[in-house]
Amino acid sequence: EPEVTQTPSHQVTQMGQEVILRCVPISNHLYFYWYRQILGQKVEFLVSFYNNEISEKSEIFDDQFSVERPDGSNFTLKIRSTKLEDSAMYFCASSLDREVEAFFGQGTRLTVV
Amino acid sequence: SQQGEEDPQALSIQEGENATMNCSYKTSINNLQWYRQNSGRGLVHLILIRSNEREKHSGRLRVTLDTSKKSSSLLITASRAADTASYFCATVGTGNQFYFGTGTSLTVIP
Numbered sequence: 001e002p003e004v005t006q007t008p009s010h011q012v013t014q015m016g017q018e019v020i021l022r023c024v025p026i027s028n029h030l031y032f033y034w035y036r037q038i039l040g041q042k043v044e045f046l047v048s049f050y051n052n053e054i055s056e057k058s059e060i061f062d063d064q065f066s067v068e069r070p071d072g073s074n075f076t077l078k079i080r081s082t083k084l085e086d087s088a089m090y091f092c093a094s095s096l097d098r099e100v101e102a103f104f105g106q107g108t109r110l111t112v113v
Numbered sequence: 114s115q116q117g118e119e120d121p122q123a124l125s126i127q128e129g130e131n132a133t134m135n136c137s138y139k140t141s142i143n144n145l146q147w148y149r150q151n152s153g154r155g156l157v158h159l160i161l162i163r164s165n166e167r168e169k170h171s172g173r174l175r176v177t178l179d180t181s182k183k184s185s186s187l188l189i190t191a192s193r194a195a196d197t198a199s200y201f202c203a204t205v206g207t208g209n210q211f212y213f214g215t216g217t218s219l220t221v222i223p
Contacts, residue, residue: 004155033210043156043201043213056210091155099143099205101158109153 002026006092006105013082013112021077021108023092032075033093033102034067036060043091049075082112117145117185117202117214125220132189134217136202137182145178146203146211147187156201159187194223 005024013019025032034046047057047067054067066078075094079086089109093102117138126132136145144163148156162169162178162185169176175188189196199218203211 035211035213042215043150045210045212048210058210089153093156093211101146101161102211103158104148104156106155 002103004092004094004103004105006090006108008108009106010109011111013110015084015112016081019079019082019110021079021090021092021110023075023077023105024073025075025092025094026096026103027073029094029096029103031055031095031098031102032067032069033095034077035091035093035104036088037091037107038088046077079110082110084112086110087112117204117212119200119202119214119217121217122215123218123220125222126192128192128194128221128223130192132192132196132219132221134187134200134219136185136187136214138185138202138204138212138214139183140204142180142204144205145176145185146205147174147176147185148201148203148213150199150201150216152198159200189219192219192221194221197221 007022032049037043045058047061048055064080068076089107091107093104095102117136120135146161147159150156160171162176173190178185199216201213201216203213
C-alpha cells in the first residue's frame with residue numbers, strides 16, 4: 001500500500017542551526033502539507049502546497065520556514081535558524097484532491113538543544 | 114478558530130465495551146474526518162463524513178454529523194485493546210488544510 005515516508009525519524013540540532021526535514025508523498029497525490037505536534041499538544045497546521053506553490057500557511061509558518069518540492073518526488077520543510085520552541089514532531093501529509101482524506105507520514109521528531 | 118474540540122479528553126473502558134467520542138467545531142465545513150494516533154506515531158485516517166451526510170459506518174466505526182449543532186461523534190463498538198490510541202477529529206473548510214482538535218485519549222483495558 002502506498003505510504004508517505006519521512007526522513008529522518010529523529011533529528012537533534014543545536015539552536016540556531018538550519019534543518020531540512022524530508023518527505024516523499026504518495027506519488028499521484030497533488031496536495032502536500034506539513035503539520036507539527038508539540039509533545040502532548042494538538043496537531044497544528046503549518047502549510048499546504050499545491051501546483052508548486054504554497055496555497056495556505058498558518059501564522060506559525062513565519063520567515064524561518066520554507067518548503068520546496070525540488071524534484072517532483074520529495075517535499076521538504078526547512079527551518080533556517082532553529083529555536084528551542086521548534087522542538088516537536090513534524091508530520092508530512094499528502095492527498096489526492098482537496099477535501100478528501102490525507103495520508104500522514106510517521107513523523108520526524110525534531111529536538112532543538 | 115476552525116479547530117475542533119473533542120470530548121472527553123480521556124476515556125477508559127473495558128474491552129468489549131463501546132467507546133463514544135464527540136467533536137465540536139466552530140465554522141462551516143465541507144467535510145469532517147476522524148484520525149487515530151498511536152503514541153508517538155503518525156495519524157491514520159479512519160473515516161470521512163461529508164457535510165450533507167448524517168451518518169456513516171465503517172466496520173466497527175460509526176460516525177454521525179450534525180451540522181446544525183456543529184458536532185460529530187465517533188462510536189467504536191466492541192472495543193479491543195488495540196483500539197487504545199488518541200482520536201482526533203479534523204475539519205476541512207473552504208481551504209484545503211485540515212484543522213485538528215485536541216484529541217480524545219482512549220484506553221481499552223483487556
